[in-house]
Amino acid sequence: MSYFTLTTVVELVCFLFAVICLLKDKSLVWRSMVVYLLLTCITELVGVYVINHTSPHNNQWVYNIFILLEEGFTSLMFYHLLNKYINGKPVIIIGLAIFLIFYTTNIIDHGFLVYNEHTYTEMSVVFVIYSLYFFFLLIKDERYIDIGYSAEFWWSVGTLFFYFGITSVNIFDAKLDNVMLNGHHLNFYIFRVLNLILYGCWSYSFICRKWLTTISKSSL
Amino acid sequence: MANDDIEELIVITTLVFLLAPAFLVVYIFIHNRRKRRFIEEKAQFDAELIKTQMEIQEQTMQTIGADLHDNIGQLLSLTSLTLNSIELENPDKAQQKIDAAIELNLKSIKEMRLLGRLLHGEQLLKLGLEEAIRSEVTWIEKSGRFTVVYDIDGDRPEANNADKDLILFRITQEILNNIIKHSQAKEINIKLGYLDTGIRLQIIDNGSGFNIGDLPEAQKGMGLKNIQKRAEIVGGEVFIQSTPGEGTCVDIFIPYP
Numbered sequence: 004m005s006y007f008t009l010t011t012v013v014e015l016v017c018f019l020f021a022v023i024c025l026l027k028d029k030s031l032v033w034r035s036m037v038v039y040l041l042l043t044c045i046t047e048l049v050g051v052y053v054i055n056h057t058s059p060h061n062n063q064w065v066y067n068i069f070i071l072l073e074e075g076f077t078s079l080m081f082y083h084l085l086n087k088y089i090n091g092k093p094v095i096i097i098g099l100a101i102f103l104i105f106y107t108t109n110i111i112d113h114g115f116l117v118y119n120e121h122t123y124t125e126m127s128v129v130f131v132i133y134s135l136y137f138f139f140l141l142i143k144d145e146r147y148i149d150i151g152y153s154a155e156f157w158w159s160v161g162t163l164f165f166y167f168g169i170t171s172v173n174i175f176d177a178k179l180d181n182v183m184l185n186g187h188h189l190n191f192y193i194f195r196v197l198n199l200i201l202y203g204c205w206s207y208s209f210i211c212r213k214w215l216t217t218i219s220k221s222s223l
Numbered sequence: 224m225a226n227d228d229i230e231e232l233i234v235i236t237t238l239v240f241l242l243a244p245a246f247l248v249v250y251i252f253i254h255n256r257r258k259r260r261f262i263e264e265k266a267q268f269d270a271e272l273i274k275t276q277m278e279i280q281e282q283t284m285q286t287i288g289a290d291l292h293d294n295i296g297q298l299l300s301l302t303s304l305t306l307n308s309i310e311l312e313n314p315d316k317a318q319q320k321i322d323a324a325i326e327l328n329l330k331s332i333k334e335m336r337l338l339g340r341l342l343h344g345e346q347l348l349k350l351g352l353e354e355a356i357r358s359e360v361t362w363i364e365k366s367g368r369f370t371v372v373y374d375i376d377g378d379r380p381e382a383n384n385a386d387k388d389l390i391l392f393r394i395t396q397e398i399l400n401n402i403i404k405h406s407q408a409k410e411i412n413i414k415l416g417y418l419d420t421g422i423r424l425q426i427i428d429n430g431s432g433f434n435i436g437d438l439p440e441a442q443k444g445m446g447l448k449n450i451q452k453r454a455e456i457v458g459g460e461v462f463i464q465s466t467p468g469e470g471t472c473v474d475i476f477i478p479y480p
Contacts, residue, residue: 135247138247138251141251142251142254142255147255147258147259147262148255150251150252150255151252156251160244160248163244163247163248164241164244164245167240167241167243167244168240168241170240171236171239171240175236189234
């Protein structure tokens, strides 16, 4: 199996955008996206390596570790976004508590080598709610921002599309496993499209972030 | 369920799940554009309001300047002349001149008090639009060139709108200025009506009138367009009817409060 699939390439490109645009960002939370995307790329590559070089071919435990990073970094970013309008701490803490309950229960029930599917579904639903809540606050706010160039907005758009799609895939997971299209499971294609949307939006949001930072510096 | 049916169902569901956030994003864009338009309009309104305030102040200063020069200045000069011409050897005549000087002085004091009231133009608006217009009417009548009839219909609503009062007062000033400068009118009728849905202000003069189409663009821009623009900014309408040789009627309706 090749290390360079569509998903890994898109993730690597997004990581490169993050390095170029966010490495010197004034916000620690935005800078942390560089670390998160690096860890995402490493996880994907480790996932490919493990499935090719270990027996039995099971890389699900790799993603069981990664889900912790995904929950942590994405929640951190949502905390940063929601904090612009409200005190985001209680909302995020509740989300993290629910996640930990699901995660622990699933690990106890199914073990560490089985993919933590229920936790992933719960996490996706929570992130969709966070995105919708962020959009609600954005609409409600009296101040005007040009959302076409808003890094926060595009980051949330990517996240909403991805986790909304993931939720639908998770709901029909059992059925999707039976559907084959050109020798691949249908969810293989859906995940690729969702990944493209997510990392495309995120890359654009990083460009917006860099562009806005440059503008604010030059106007000083 | 056949494999094909499942496939179709899944594809449709996935599309629906992708379309839902897409519609949401489009809605946010549309809403955001509306928000921008609203902010721009509000900024324009605020700028117009500041401009109106400045114009009212400027108008007040001009009136004060003219009054000091033409009225109070004359009265004080006359007082000075009268006092200078007193001959103490002739006590009866001197007494008459002193009385005349006292009278002139009292007139000056009265004029100064009126000026003082005018200087507090904004406070005058706080008493209500009708009072502010009444003060304008008083000044016009003082010149002796015009007969002004000022009527108020209906009851002033309990809730007022200071911004609209300001705009309407400035429009009134502008119309009256035009009448004084250009119309050669003798009579001015001002009707301020409080309706259920708004305020109607009607100003009619019996002056020379004009043909709206014949007005030079620059003149339109200074007066009529300003009046129209200001009325529109508070959601109002202006109707101007004028016949050369017969006079002009300006009818303004502004939703209130």
